[in-house]
Amino acid sequence: MAPRLEDENPDRLYMVTGGRSSVADDGLDLVTIIVSECDPTPGMQSEHVRILRLCTSPMAIVEIASELRLPVSVVRILLCDLLDMGRITARSPRPAPAESRLPDPELLRQVLVGLEQL
């Protein structure tokens, strides 16, 4: 059984991120979809390898965090590294138009259709 997140050793989390505790505004949301753009290479950090394997099928950041049993903030740092190296791409949610927080009606119509088919 995998270790529970609350039992995680903070020192290990420190090592995983190279000591960083946050990144500047990275534009990554919990539901940003991540896709691998390459295979893992020898010598790559093990968390990076796991992310590349998970994201051969597109996966949201929150699901990656849950799979890796790492806090979302730690996963975002790892993803920023991979983005910088061009090893993944990110598909961000469509931003709501300025002034209002409402998505456009066409998007909402598609959501309704999907929900009604549940």
Next chain:
Amino acid sequence: MAGSTTTGLKIVIVGGFGVGKTTMVKSVSEIRPLSTEETLTLAGEQVDDARGVERKSTTTVAFDFGRISLNPEMVLYLFGAPGQERFWFLWDRLFTGTLGAVVLVDTRRLADSWYAIDRLEHHRTPFVVAHNRFGDPTHSLDQVRDALDLSSDVPLVECDARRRESSKAVLITLVNHLYALSSAR
């Protein structure tokens, strides 16, 4: 998840402790609800006198989420968010970019929802209120609306969060509300 997913969307279900948020996520999610954590570093909470340096303390909060594949390209994530005031820091992250929110209320603890409703109005996040009945026939929706001091333009519905059809109807009520607001713009 399908290989062609391009869009991740989210709806936040917020409410007090024990009101049924995870139950609602579970009843409509296509996966068993997963859990993850967000951490917050609180700088300068304590001062270590021996060394004269500030320590940082970290607060961690767990939250549940579920998933609904709407079509091959779009996936909707449902987040169960604790509504209590001490979790305010989680809210900004969760609410940025959310389609809207469901406030789940329980007549035994209506006061637990006041803070959540305040924050949603402050964030200008559109929301609906769902009264999770737990078989409680004693309060009418009008009574609930009065007790919450809820504006007449916010939809309020009854639900049974354990039932898939009922939870689905709540989500449809929210998206219809969003659609009406968005179309009227």
